[in-house]
Amino acid sequence: MTERFRWFTFAAPARFHALAGRLIPWLWAAAAPLAAAGLYMGFFVAPTDAQQGESYRIIFIHVPAAWMSMVIYLAMAFWAAVGWMFNARMAFMLAHALAPTGALFTFLALWTGALWGKPAWGTWWVWDARLTSELILLFLYLGYIALVAAIDDVRRGDRAGALLAIVGAVNIPIIYFSVRWWNTLHQGATITMTAAPKMATTMLTAMLLMTFAFWAYTFAVVFMRARALVLERESHADWVRDLATRSRTREEQS
């Protein structure tokens, strides 16, 4: 317990900072071509849909974004719980760094969904269960960000935010299963683990490419944000000061 505690509390920020710094360029390098390939396949290669025509192509952004919005929330709640249990500062910082990206993807899913809704259902918005619960997810992200921002004291902010993130995690299964629990306008799952995919392989490939692109982007951005947080919060620690002097001497040399 004490060993783990020490690792989380003291060693993690410095090591994380170094490790993430090395990974970030690779992640960007993966995200950009994956997104390009996915968009190309989605918009130029995949066949036109028999019922919906071209408008369905928004699916290649909508669905991966919707997936990411949920996965990121789960990750955030996980790190919040870890931070709470082990009083680990690094875990809190990760949770904190995840929130804006999660909010971004939630917004993206809502926005693309609304854009799609106009041709598909004839309206931008309906109060159906999945749409509502996805909207709640956006509120939860915003609430988390606002709550942490409203608290001046870092320690209190971390713990309060963590509590909210953990409590809000109940929403995720609701989003996921909403189409099954209520019969609504929104489409049910087309890709499941058990049944064979009902869509064309090119469509599936495009969607998977976009999903991987989003994953890489998320890792890159979250790592960058977390590194900034680490430096900000650990500014009094020795290793940060070392880092600062080293980068200063490097600047002077060049």
Add this chain to the structure above:
Amino acid sequence: MLSPHVPPSPAAAPHLSATGLACRRGNRLLFKGLAFEVAGGEIVWLRGRNGRGKTSLLRLAAGLARPEDGEILRDGVAASTSAVDRRFVFIGHANALKDDLSATESLQFLLRLHGRPCSAAAVQSALDRMGLQGRRTAAVRTLSQGQRRRVALARLAVEDEPSLWILDEPYDALDADGIERLNDLLLAHAARGGSVLLTSHLELDTVRLRPREIDLDRCA
């Protein structure tokens, strides 16, 4: 850094003991490396200029805040542990009275909350000991500053165990008679082996109370 004249350690664990204690409020480190003990039978007077960190220290001792560093033990257990068995009393700057309740009702609630005897007779005698005979049924909103403080302090009159009392500026707003009554309570408590940690900008009655002083301005 400096532990002001620690008394000869008594048989039991001291009521309060701090080692290497550091406290941060906002981004200011108020003190660090503070070590002291409060043993049974002692009255300890925590001193320091305005904004020195006395209130902050008392909140650490009560377990309402966590130290930045070091540890503070109450009856041998970390002060912030929520499941405390041994009793102690904390009376902060705020009186914890309800404007709309009467003095009796307010006090009764506080006693019930803390699991102390709270029969009408006990409450009445406690209020009497703080000199509030005439105002027992008055709503707290109609009490003067000093009368409110007396109601809050009347809690001490029902205590009968040798426990730790943590009092933040208890003499605040009290007149000479009120101070005398409070001193009586403190002395009786010390006599039964209880200990008191208090702050006060008013000079204490050093002859009667013989307090040990911890001066934050001088240590840490």
Add this chain to the structure above:
Amino acid sequence: MLSPHVPPSPAAAPHLSATGLACRRGNRLLFKGLAFEVAGGEIVWLRGRNGRGKTSLLRLAAGLARPEDGEILRDGVAASTSAVDRRFVFIGHANALKDDLSATESLQFLLRLHGRPCSAAAVQSALDRMGLQGRRTAAVRTLSQGQRRRVALARLAVEDEPSLWILDEPYDALDADGIERLNDLLLAHAARGGSVLLTSHLELDTVRLRPREIDLDRCA
């Protein structure tokens, strides 16, 4: 009934004069037939036990409440008349500071409200005179009790007219240094012909201030 040693009446009207004053709070008559005067250059210490009616009397003097009977004149005009020309200062038990504003902003607002000089320099020097150099930009919510009281009292440091000051327990929460600073302000005010009516349970520095006492316990 009894007017405690009235001073030789000065040339101008006294800053405060009461005759046959009675005050009721709820259904209790706190005092009646009270008569006293506060003349320029005087420091008057209003005494009385807890709940005697000191705060109530100060509110009558400030015009925040109306007497049950008798009259109280401030600079020759009934105290409760709202259109008062002559300035006076009332600082009650509450500090009238805003938690969310900084010390400087809070003080600046109070000064502007009362039409006193409120330039940044004036505010800064006032805060400095109460020893708040380091905490000028801190939010009031992060100040300690004593620091808040100091901010409230810093208003007195910009006053430069021989007016009446009405202060309810101004020494509350102040440490020795704060008390000293307040005393300096009071003495400077008395020297310029201003007058002070204050309450305090703390023994005043009678040697320096030479206050005249009005003891509510003994009169009325």
Add this chain to the structure above:
Amino acid sequence: MRDLFLAVYLRDLRLALRRRVETLMPVAFFVVTASLFPLGVGPEPQVLRQLAPGLAWVCALLAAMLSVSQLFASDFADGSLEQMLLTGRSAVVIAAAKSAAHWTLSGLPLIAAAPLLGLLFDVHRDALGALLVSLLLGTPVLSLLGAVGAALTLGLRSAGVLLLLLVLPLTIPALIFGTGAVAAVDAGLSPGGHFSILGALLILTALTAPVATAAALRISLE
């Protein structure tokens, strides 16, 4: 345990009763909102009847959110809350007692006033019954969740909005199933499914919310 719960619960009720008229607040709010509506929307009975259950639920939600923001405020300001957390006994019990008191003072009167709505808007007997049951199951959820939000935002500068932002989204399921039950009755179906989901929601929040509230209170006081 039980005496601690009762001590806190009864004190809150007593405090509320001291302010006699104030206890009428939720009902007043309810009645006022409900009677302003016909003024704003126009008096067609058909539209109004359709509106009534939704209106009742929205009023319940708003009344709960607005009053819950003050749930811990005065205890925080005057130091009582500090004393409550210092008992060394379970803060969860105290959190539960405060939520229960809040429901008794804001949810219960609202349920009592709901039949009035039936009169004003000419709601059918059965639909009114379903509305009452749904409120009975749903309003405690609002009080329980509201308490978590109130504890989290205690003493913050922007407590009001934050509370809305944090808690309202979580209460939307109660709203959906509550009005869903009435709609089911209106459509001639059984509201049983909706009720059991509401009941499950209630049990879930009753078990978890007080724990979260207690944790949040500790964080906020630090």
Add this chain to the structure above:
Amino acid sequence: MRDLFLAVYLRDLRLALRRRVETLMPVAFFVVTASLFPLGVGPEPQVLRQLAPGLAWVCALLAAMLSVSQLFASDFADGSLEQMLLTGRSAVVIAAAKSAAHWTLSGLPLIAAAPLLGLLFDVHRDALGALLVSLLLGTPVLSLLGAVGAALTLGLRSAGVLLLLLVLPLTIPALIFGTGAVAAVDAGLSPGGHFSILGALLILTALTAPVATAAALRISLE
């Protein structure tokens, strides 16, 4: 005079801005209520479009009443109000400044958020325009009247309900003419008559309400 007004007005704005998020409160309230409605009432666009103007006005009323009850409360609690009345200068100016600040912080953002309603409920262009003008003329009346009520009920134990009971009846004309203007536009008529009545109401209250507020404050502090 002017500097006193500005001192009080600007301080209130600054205090509100310190609580950054809090300034979004009226808008949040508005948006939340407006978006809860479809959940409770059902999503038929026809019904919703008809509801929208009434909903906007009821929200404006409720938001004003709920926030105005706190207009003097914190100044009262911390002694600032005492100091304000002790300036020896006109308490009427102070009352006017507090009302103006309240409107800036609750009325104005609500007007800014009203077009959102147009989006959510698909309201026609012209009707939306009429709604905005009616809110612009009407909401200051709410703030001015609310201040009188808040001052009268200051420090009373049942301030909340009393305020609702005292002030709401007085604001009903504003509500009727405000929604009337939108209805007129919907019916293809000119809303001019309604606007001039709203304007007259505004002038009348602007001249009298601050005086009443100042008097009420003096009484409440005694």
